[in-house]
Amino acid sequence: MKSTPTLTQRIIFAMLAGIVLGSVLNAFGPPAWAQIYLLDGVLGVVGTLFVSALKMMVVPLVLVSLVAGVTALSDMKALGRIGAKALALYLATTAIAVTIALTLAGAVGPGRGFDAGATEASFTGKEAPPITQVLIDMVPTNPVAAMAEGNMLQVIVFALLFGIAVTMSGARGRHVLNLFTDLNTVIMHMVEWIMRLAPWGVFALITGTFATQGLDILLPLAAYFLTLTAALAIQLFVTYPLLLRVLARLNPITFLKKMRDPAAFAFSTASSGATIPVTLRTAEYRMGARNSVASFTVPLGATINMDGTAMMQGVATVFIANVYGIDLAFTDFLLVVLTATLASVGTAAIPAVGLVTLTMVLGQVGLPAEGIALIIGVDRLLDMLRTTVNVTGDCAVTCIVANSEDALDRAVYDDPAAGPVETVTQRPPSSQPAS
Numbered sequence: 001m002k003s004t005p006t007l008t009q010r011i012i013f014a015m016l017a018g019i020v021l022g023s024v025l026n027a028f029g030p031p032a033w034a035q036i037y038l039l040d041g042v043l044g045v046v047g048t049l050f051v052s053a054l055k056m057m058v059v060p061l062v063l064v065s066l067v068a069g070v071t072a073l074s075d076m077k078a079l080g081r082i083g084a085k086a087l088a089l090y091l092a093t094t095a096i097a098v099t100i101a102l103t104l105a106g107a108v109g110p111g112r113g114f115d116a117g118a119t120e121a122s123f124t125g126k127e128a129p130p131i132t133q134v135l136i137d138m139v140p141t142n143p144v145a146a147m148a149e150g151n152m153l154q155v156i157v158f159a160l161l162f163g164i165a166v167t168m169s170g171a172r173g174r175h176v177l178n179l180f181t182d183l184n185t186v187i188m189h190m191v192e193w194i195m196r197l198a199p200w201g202v203f204a205l206i207t208g209t210f211a212t213q214g215l216d217i218l219l220p221l222a223a224y225f226l227t228l229t230a231a232l233a234i235q236l237f238v239t240y241p242l243l244l245r246v247l248a249r250l251n252p253i254t255f256l257k258k259m260r261d262p263a264a265f266a267f268s269t270a271s272s273g274a275t276i277p278v279t280l281r282t283a284e285y286r287m288g289a290r291n292s293v294a295s296f297t298v299p300l301g302a303t304i305n306m307d308g309t310a311m312m313q314g315v316a317t318v319f320i321a322n323v324y325g326i327d328l329a330f331t332d333f334l335l336v337v338l339t340a341t342l343a344s345v346g347t348a349a350i351p352a353v354g355l356v357t358l359t360m361v362l363g364q365v366g367l368p369a370e371g372i373a374l375i376i377g378v379d380r381l382l383d384m385l386r387t388t389v390n391v392t393g394d395c396a397v398t399c400i401v402a403n404s405e406d407a408l409d410r411a412v413y414d415d416p417a418a419g420p421v422e423t424v425t426q427r428p429p430s431s432q433p434a435s
Contacts, residue, residue, distance in 0.1 A: 007195065010399045015206050022210025030211060039211055050201025053194045054265075054274040059147045061191065061277050062299040063159050064183045070163025070315030071177045071207040079160070079296075082401055086297045089243075089397045090305040097238055097389075098340045101231040101314030102333050110223035110315065111322030152273060152303045160296075163412025191277045202268040209380060211319035221378050228315040228382055232389050235307055240396040248403040254414060255399065258286045259392050266391040270383045272302040275391050283395050288412030289402040289411035297401055301394030310340040312379075313361045320362065320371035332365045339364045 005013070010297050030039060070079060140146040146154035166173040166180075179363050220349045241252030265278045272279075276299055283294040328336075339361050359369045402408040410420045 007198065008260045010199040011202050011261065014203035015264055015268065018203045018206030019210050022207040022212075025207075025211040034168055039208055044198055045207050047204035050194075050197065050204065051269055051271070051274055053197075053201075054269065054277060055150070055271075057187065057191055057194065057277045058152075058273055059150060059155060060183075061187050061280065062152065062155055062295075063147065064180050064187055065133055065280065065291065065295040066156065066159035066299065067163040067166065067180045068177070068184050069292040070160060070290040071167050071173070071180075072290075076164060079164075080407065082293055082405060083300075085401045086300055086397060087304075087403060089395075089400060090301060093239065093243070093393055093397065094305065094307050094310045094340070095337060097231075097235050098310040098314040098337050100234055100239070101228070101311035102318065102336060104231045104234070105227055105315045105318035106333075108223065108227045109318075110227045111319040111321060119374050134350050150273070152299060156296075156299055156303065168271045169351065186207060188281070191281060195278065195281075198265065200263060205268045209384070212380075221375065224315065224319045224375060225378050225382065227319075228312060229385060231311045231315060232308055232385050235311065236389050236392055240392055243400060244396055248408075249404065250399060250413065254416065255287070255396065257416065259395060260390050261286075262395065263388045266387045267384045268379070270387045272306075272390045272394070274299075275387070278303050279391055279394055283398045286412070286418055287395060287402075288418065289410035290405075290407035290409075293402040293405060293407045294398050295400075298394055299396040301397060302391075305393050305397065306390055307393045308389035311389070312382060312386055313340040313358050314355070316358055316372070316375055317365065317367065318360060320367050320374065321365075323371060323374060324368065326367060328365060335364050336361060 025034065025039070028400070062344045137151075138157050140151070140154035140158055143158040146158065166176050169176070237256070241256070242251045244250045244255055259282070262275055262279045262282050265275045266272065269275060279302070280294055283289045283298055284291055314336060318328070357371055362369050362371065399408060399413070
């Protein structure tokens with residue numbers, strides 16, 4: 001009797017099938033009927049609905065789960081420790097990421113001999129907000145509007161304050177906590193429904209992307225593409241495993257195997273924000289991180305942890321400098337590291353937003369923003385890769401912080417079959433709120 005394929009296996013199969021079908025359609029040129037009824041029709045609708053369904057769950061899941069997590073802590077000092085550790089680790093991994101990217105780009109030298117006149121693309125970027133404005137905008141003037149607009153930093157701040165107020169309200173607060181605990185269970189059921197449809201959504205998104213982009217577009221920018229891909233691979237398979245091993249004494253191989261589901265979602269959607277429901281479930285049920293930690297570090301990471309984006313900004317800066325024949329001094333590289341790290345805090349967790357903050361990074365070292373037009377063609381494919389790195393970083397930091405707070409169930413972490421996403425319906429004991 002054949003065993004039923006797991007959700008991960010179905011997603012990977014759907015992703016590979018989408019890459020093959022999309023590449024074939026792009027290579028031979030889809031006939032009119034295929035473009036209208038298949039790519040723009042069925043696949044376009046399925047892919048869009050899938051992403052919309054994921055985004056639909058982000059705000060209620062973050063709000064409810066974070067309120068329940070904060071109240072489970074009960075100790076406000078613990079909340080402060082968790083926040084400080086998570087922020088320090090996110091900034092540190094981003095600084096490491098952009099340093100790796102600049103070092104590798106400096107050694108390879110992508111962009112040397114590139115013909116800037118070979119592209120007719122154009123780019124008009126919005127000016128990235130200053131860090132002071134980012135700090136001011138963290139506190140919502142209208143929390144309902146923040147939820148409606150999906151402003152995750154504001155939602156996180158409101159949920160934290162609300163959870164603290166519930167904790168300090170005694171018996172009356174416990175009634176509110178019970179409501180949020182029940183809501184959390186209901187919302188998790190909704191997430192499970194969406195994830196059962198994931199293979200179809202992933203297939204539709206990947207097919208559409210590769211049918212539009214194809215693989216031929218990589219050839220003129222092969223050095224840039226391969227350099228950034230190598231830098232992302234180093235961050236994914238070297239930096240995060242080392243941090244897990246050194247800081248938490250965790251098996252990195254186990255971690256990478258359990259990251260397959262959120263990685264596939266991140267790759268197909270190119271959005272850390274849309275992947276939050278999957279990342280949070282993986283961190284809790286498969287990694288064993290307690291909800292009181294994961295509910296805070298995962299949405300925070302999706303908002304401010306942009307390691308892949310910072311790497312793109314580092315490699316793109318070197319590439320554009322080489323194309324225009326501009327030499328960057330050592331101080332310029334330091335400025336890129338600092339600017340790209342801080343810019344990640346204000347980067348929204350949506351596709352291609354890294355191009356907007358790249359404008360600010362280029363301006364800091366005196367490079368023309370018009371150079372972004374040179375890399376726009378391949379950015380969609382690279383965006384999918386760097387989002388995968390971003391989401392992996394969110395889970396890695398969550399595990400490290402949870403371990404430091406004695407809030408990581410190592411039995412769950414070490415169990416390769418722990419918490420299969422498609423069957424878990426109730427929160428594991430390690431994540432139950434304190435009564």
